[in-house]
Amino acid sequence: MMPIQVRLGRLALHLVLAAGALLSALPFLWAITTSLKPARLTYTPPLVIPTHFQWQNYVDAWRAAPFPRFYLNSAIMAVAITAGQVLLSALAAYAFARLRFPGRDLLFLAVLGTMMVPFHVTLIPNYLVIRWLGWVDTYYALVVPRIVGAFSIFLFRQFFLTIPSELDDAARIDGCSRLGVFWRVMLPLSGPAAAAVAIFAFLFAWNDFLWPLIVTNSVDMRPIQVGLAVFQGRYGTRWTLLMAGTIIATVPALVVYIVAQRRFIEGVTLTGLKG
Amino acid sequence: MSPPKALAHPPLLSTSLQGFLVAFERHDWPSAFVCLLPVALIFGLFNIYPALYSVFLSFFRWDGFNLQREFVGLDNYRTLVHSGAFWHSVLVTFYYASGATLLSLVLGLALATALNSNLAGRTIYRTLYFLPVVTPMVAAGVVWQRLFDPTHGVINGALSWLGVTGPNWLSDPAWAMPALILVGTWRRAGFNLVVYLAALQAVPRIYYEAARLDGASAWALFRFITVPLVAPASLFLAITSLIDGFQMLDLVFVMTNGGPLDATNVLGFYLYQNAFRFFKLGYASAVAYAIFALIFLVTLVQWRLVGRRAEVAYQEAA
Amino acid sequence: MRQFIWQRWSQALAVAGLLAALVGLAAPGLLGAALAQEPLTLTFWHYWDGVNGDTLDRLAQEYNAQHPGVVVEPVFIPNPELLSKLQTAIASGDTPALAIADVIWMAALKRSGGLAPLDSFITASGLDLSDFYASQLDFDRFEGQLYALPVSTNNLELFYNKDLFRAAGLDPERPPQTWDELVEFGQRIRQADPSKFGYELFTQGGEGTTWQFQVFLWQLGGEFLTPDGQPAFDSPAGVQALQFWSDLIRTYQVSALRPWGLFGSGDAAMVMDGSWMVQFFPPQINFELGTARFPIPSGGQPATNMGGEHIFILKGDPAREQAAFDFIQYFTSTAVQVQWDQATGFTPVRRSVAEDPGYQAWLRDTQPLLIPFVESQQYARARPSVPQYPEISAAFSRQVERVLQGQATPEEALAQAAADVRAILAGP
Incomplete structure (x- = not known):
């Protein structure tokens, strides 16, 4: 039995966490409720607790655009980008965190700099590059330009810094090459970081809208977010269908999160070797 | 050309290859080259080249359509320096970016600390707090607009229950930005939670156990073990949230349209308007590089001041 | 033997090389011949979603069935991004054959150099331009040439909530007709x-804000810009209109500073909105909807503001341009426009459509809510077609906001707006 103070503390903690969780979840709950309403009640309360279950909205939303194809495109794009970001970014981060070479900090600043240029002004030049490569309307255009990211490199670098360098030294003494250290020491020890990068890379790719729209011309190459735009038209938003489509589109991202966050298990003491 | 030179080649090649292999083992740079090559190629083609191209565009007057562009030298930058609207946007953006960054960092770390435990239901909490990150902004915009409604909204309802008359949030120039900062924090905290949860995995539990045996309080554990040991993650989050904050656009789109009275006309929105609504792509490119310079400066300061201190704190704690 | 084989080989090679060269030379011709057999595909970019998009698809299919050599392929592009797509398309030369754009974008598009002028096609086809509303064509003319044709339009009138009218003891079939009544009815709603x-x-x-305000300004006989494009809103009419807006909020408290959307959620009884909402409101609201011509100030005149889309050809080879124009001629024809307007609820861009007996019967019998919008089409005014308009609009609305926030008088605000607009027009 826990002492009474601890139990009261836990209870208070639960109260605070639950209130915050409700606030966090509110817009998502609203999306679910709206997706199940008859259109006529779009603007009427209640906001959060579903009182109607118009599953037909999901059927209608699914039929409003070639969603199976959009799903497939998004899946191909998101998986390829996630795999690329995890591997290639980790590789680059290893160089920045552990290797010594001239101009390292300058190069790293340049990498960070790529995050600081507003995307909108590079849109046209970027399209011209894709066109020059002959990649307009292909998966290459959807995947390759985003297969590495400064964000992922930076995140990996910060995690590699927390891995005790005694571990690489030991591996080097055992005859491991530098790339071997990366593969056998750094990568296996950065599970939680890789999970975080994977979550963000997947989400970024899955939610991306403008770039895929600009570099594709045929409807067959579009990802799911472009499909959702059908419900948010020039003259009005069809809220019930938009929210049904949105829920359909969000489920994979949530599943990826729930699976990946299992990596964050309390008490993993991989790096406890040092302590 | 002449045979001797041709014959001289193979040995030269082999020595350089040998030399390379020796260098590969002796120095770090050859491995670094291999590690960075894919990144360099892709960034070069899809980030650096387009960025330089748009620097070039910033010296032109161009509506984004017309096949003819007019070279105007530094005019766009001159206009920008003298534009009251631009400097107003800079201030407003600093306000948003610093507010949302600070609040979401504190909240993210607090949540991660609470949820990196054997607390019952922690998986459910982790999922619920992450929901804002995946909630589409259109849905969030609608709900927050209603929550901020001065007469029917829950927020002012709660305030009046406490005896405070709440403001007309989104339609009041003084309160619209605090409202956006709250929404930005709401969204960003779940994101920071993930990074901090990952970072806390690397903190050996044994530190806490040792400190607990010494009779340290929960606050002391947090202050002297958790905070310094997640410092590299904090630096990462501070820098990336500031960069994101400086470029924020979608919240403004769904909630305020830059108003009231430009109170939420952040740089991202200012740039978007100039590029795609006002057809001033040359000027917008100049704005982009002004934003770039500002973020770069702020990042450099963070890096030098906070970064150094964070790494020192980390090493001392570890 | 060896020698012989080598000879045979070299001969074969020579023949093959010759053949390859011939094929190479002939290939463009062959390819062209093959393409002539293939139907010519005309990609058509648009942002019409829902019923509008479905109707366009149907019309294109009918057109394709009647024209075996051509396939018109409509491609939906979400609204704000259609503009970015057009920018990248024109800048890179990868253009669709046809596209539409919001009237507001036409001032920039027609100056881009990427659109094909339509005059020679129109002359050759004998299309009667005088049947189109002249104010519509103003958007499409540049340096004496026409670059687009209107295909759909809409305008602003009054929507009101009959349930709230009843609750306040107002006659739901008697909407306000004057500004005074707008205030009076509004106050009754608030009292109830x-x-x-x-x-x-x-x-x-x-x-x-700007395009709604223009209606009030025009109703009072004011102008937004002069014919040569200088500010004209800083006039007595402008001051009176802006004072009225300010009074609605600050004096009469009939209106409020709130994010847009109160009418749809049933929290406001009246609103000025576009004819497209005749299609969007009814399925999404939980009250009885009415529409009417917008109330007029005493001594004022009817006026409304028009929006809509215009269709244009992007420069390509002559065959593609001609085929694209043929489709435009079909799409803008009276018969097709009647079908289009009936299916979508857009209001007519041609007189012959508005006067078409079939269209009028359809309107009377099935679309009473749309009648005020079609009636007011003759009073519809166009926003100035200057490329700086979007920036002018932003500067102007900022000053309107200052008045509504109580930070300036209408006179001060309009004088400031005029100065700002002059600066925008002067360049950089």
Whole structure:
């Protein structure tokens, strides 16, 4: 039995966490409720607790655009980008965190700099590059330009810094090459970081809208977010269908999160070797 | 050309290859080259080249359509320096970016600390707090607009229950930005939670156990073990949230349209308007590089001041 | 033997090389011949979603069935991004054959150098331009040439909530006809239920504010810009209109500073909105909807503001341009426009459509809510077709906001707006 103070503390903690969780979840709950309403009640309360279950909205939303194809495109794009970001970014981060070479900090600043240029002004030049490569309307255009990211490199670098360098030294003494250290020491020890990068890379790719729209011309190459735009038209938003489509589109991202966050298990003491 | 030179080649090649292999083992740079090559190629083609191209565009007057562009030298930058609207946007953006960054960092770390435990239901909490990150902004915009409604909204309802008359949030120039900062924090905290949860995995539990045996309080554990040991993650989050904050656009789109009275006309929105609504792509490119310079400066300061201190704190704690 | 084989080989090679060269030379011709057999595909970019998009698909299919050599392929591009797509397309030369754009974008598009002028096609086809509303074509002319044709339009009139009217003891079949009545009815609504507003103003700035304000200005006989494009809104009419807006909020408290959307959620009884909402409101609201011509100030005149889309050809080879024009001629023809307007609820761009007996019967029998919009088409005014318009609109609405926030008088604000607009027009 826990002492009474601890139990009261836990209870208070639960109260605070639950209130915050409700606030966090509110817009998502609203999306679910709206997706199940008859259109006529779009603007009427209640906001959060579903009182109607118009599953037909999901059927209608699914039929409003070639969603199976959009799903497939998004899946191909998101998986390829996630795999690329995890591997290639980790590789680059290893160089920045552990290797010594001239101009390292300058190069790293340049990498960070790529995050600081507003995307909108590079849109046209970027399209011209894709066109020059002959990649307009292909998966290459959807995947390759985003297969590495400064964000992922930076995140990996910060995690590699927390891995005790005694571990690489030991591996080097055992005859491991530098790339071997990366593969056998750094990568296996950065599970939680890789999970975080994977979550963000997947989400970024899955939610991306403008770039895929600009570099594709045929409807067959579009990802799911472009499909959702059908419900948010020039003259009005069809809220019930938009929210049904949105829920359909969000489920994979949530599943990826729930699976990946299992990596964050309390008490993993991989790096406890040092302590 | 002449045979001797041709014959001289193979040995030269082999020595350089040998030399390379020796260098590969002796120095770090050859491995670094291999590690960075894919990144360099892709960034070069899809980030650096387009960025330089748009620097070039910033010296032109161009509506984004017309096949003819007019070279105007530094005019766009001159206009920008003298534009009251631009400097107003800079201030407003600093306000948003610093507010949302600070609040979401504190909240993210607090949540991660609470949820990196054997607390019952922690998986459910982790999922619920992450929901804002995946909630589409259109849905969030609608709900927050209603929550901020001065007469029917829950927020002012709660305030009046406490005896405070709440403001007309989104339609009041003084309160619209605090409202956006709250929404930005709401969204960003779940994101920071993930990074901090990952970072806390690397903190050996044994530190806490040792400190607990010494009779340290929960606050002391947090202050002297958790905070310094997640410092590299904090630096990462501070820098990336500031960069994101400086470029924020979608919240403004769904909630305020830059108003009231430009109170939420952040740089991202200012740039978007100039590029795609006002057809001033040359000027917008100049704005982009002004934003770039500002973020770069702020990042450099963070890096030098906070970064150094964070790494020192980390090493001392570890 | 060896020698012989080598000879045979070299001969074979020579023949093959010759053949390859011939094929190479002939290939463009062959390819062209093959393409002539293939139907010519005309990609058509648009942002019409839902019923509008479905109707366009149907019309294109009918057209394709009648024209075996051509396939018109409509491609939906989400609204704001259609503009970015057109920018990258024109800048890179990868253009669709056809596209539409919001009237507001036409000032920039027609100057881009990427659109094909239509005059020679129109002359050759004998298309009667005088049947199109002249104010519509103003958007499409540049340096003496026509670059687009209107295909759909809409305008602003009054929507009101009949349930809230009843609750306030007002006759739901008697909407306000004057500004005074707008205020009076609005106050009655508020008295009946203080949590409801009488009239919803667009107070969030930008074009939403400006284009609604222009209606009030025009009703009072004011002008937004002079014919040569200088500010004209800083006039007595402008001051009176802006004072009225300010009074609606600050004096009469009929309206409020709130994000847009109070009418749809049933929290405001009246609103000025576009004819497209005749299609969007009814399925999404939970009250009885009415429409009417917008109230007029005493001594004023009817006026409304028009929006809509215009269709144009992107420069390509002559065959593609001609085929694209043929489709435009089909799409803008009276018969097809009648079908289009009936299916979508857009209001007519041609007189012959508005006067078509079939269209009128359809309107009378099935679309009473749309009647005020079609009636007011003759009073519809066009926003100035200058490329700086979006920036002018933003500067203007900012000053309107200052008045609504109580930070300036209408006179001060309009003088400031005029100065700002002059600066925008002067360049950089």
